Amino acid sequence: MNEGLKTIRLARHYGFCMGVKRAIRTALRTGADSTGPVNVIHDIVHNDAVVKSLAERKVGSVASVAEAPGGTIIVPAHGAPPALFEEAERRGLKIVDATCPLVIKIQRIVRRLIDNGYEIIHFGDLHHDETRAVVGQAPDGKVVVIHDIDGLRALPQDRPKLALTSQTTADAVEFARISREAKRLFPNIKIYNTICNATGLRQKAVLELAPEVDLMLIVGSRSSANSKRLRDISQTVCKQAYLINSARDIDPAWLEGVTAVGVTAGASTPDILAEEVVTWLMAYSGGKAVVIRPGDRNDEPADLDGAALE
Ligand code: SF4
Structure with missing residues (x-):
């Protein structure tokens, strides 16, 4: 128990x-609804607790279409x-597409864009499934992936029709920086901000909250790109920020001298x-801390319109 902890603040x-x-x-x-085997290609979402919970309901995971024992695969x-998709069809598997x-x-x-003769620069993580799926839209190498501004600067500059897109979970501040540099290097480039609404809102909320607290706890799996991004952003504006799977990962040593903790996921x-992290922190404070919830969590509208910025 530590009565020094006064405030627990949830991100908006x-x-x-x-x-x-x-x-x-x-x-x-x-x-x-299925009688045969049902398997997700990789993980339905990048969270260990969710994957485990689905497995308990007979929805498994396979690393590839070739590994599926038959029945249904979920994208x-x-x-x-x-x-x-083509490989699954060839194998006669039923395909359920859960792509966002x-x-x-x-x-x-x-x-x-590819059909209209453009080459694409995609800001994202080459090893992420979403990026692989985007690259796979143009198997002839017309999509080049960069993961930072140096990758952009290293590209050859004699490209007549170019467009810039980003992974849905990319860092919005970094994408803005890359967009400015892309415009300088390739004045005719078309820029599409394809960072999703939910990602943008979570990053903005962290930028608001993290400077106000002594410690940020970000709940998410290490395989989750958007959770790691929230941790990275927090670390730029808060003394301490940790990515944890659940309340069980909290190290009480992190809380020494801490009066305000921010929580996001x-x-x-x-x-x-x-919520379990908040409960843990509350118990740690001996029930003395105040929990502040901004309350505005309405991010359901899918407002990505993919409109070119330039
Ligand atoms: S809303 Fe955004 S973060 Fe969520 S699944 Fe869709 S693209 Fe990914």
């Missing part, structure tokens, strides 16, 4: 987003390349895990 936006809720609902419904929230509509929107933007993290 945290936890499950529209696309994740939709994908989990789809997986649960598919599991309940996860972050999507899959067209080649994967905002991820589908990026894929459509990229395909339309990635878009793939069940809200209940953030």
Whole structure:
């Protein structure tokens, strides 16, 4: 117990987003309605607790279409390349597509640009499933992935038709910086801000909250790109920031001398895990801390319109 902890503040936006809720609902419904095996390609969303919970409801995971024992495969929230759909069809598997509509929107933007003769610079993580699915829209190498501004600067500059897009969960501040540099290097480039609404709101909420507290706790799995991003952003404006799977990961040593703690969670993290962290902190304070909840969590509208900024 530590009575020095006075305030526990939740971020204005945290936890499950529209696309994740939709994908989990789809997986649960598919599991309940199917008689044969049901497997998600990789993970339905990047959260260990969610994956475990689905496995208990007979919705498993496979690393590839080739590994599926038959029955149904579910394409996860972050999507899959067209080649994967084709392979599943060839194998006669039933395909249930739980790709987030905002991820589908990026894929459509990229395909339309490629059809119109553009090459794409995509700001994202080459090893992330969403990025692989975007790259897979143009198997002839017309999508180049960069993960930082140096990657942009290293590109050859004699490209007549270029467009810039980003992973839905990219760092909004970094994307703005990259967009400015892209415009300088390639004056005719078309820039599409494809960072999703939920990601933008969670990042903005962290930027508001983290400077106000002594310690930030970000609930999410290490496989979750958007949770890691919230941790990274927090670390730029707060003395201490840790990514934790659940309340069990909290080290009481982090709380020494701390009077205010901020709590948030990635878009793939069940809200209940953030609530459990608040409960843990409350108990740690001997019931003395005040919990502040901004209350405005309405981020359901899928407002990504993919409109070119330039
Ligand atoms: S983070 Fe954004 S793109 Fe990803 S599932 Fe959620 S709403 Fe969709």
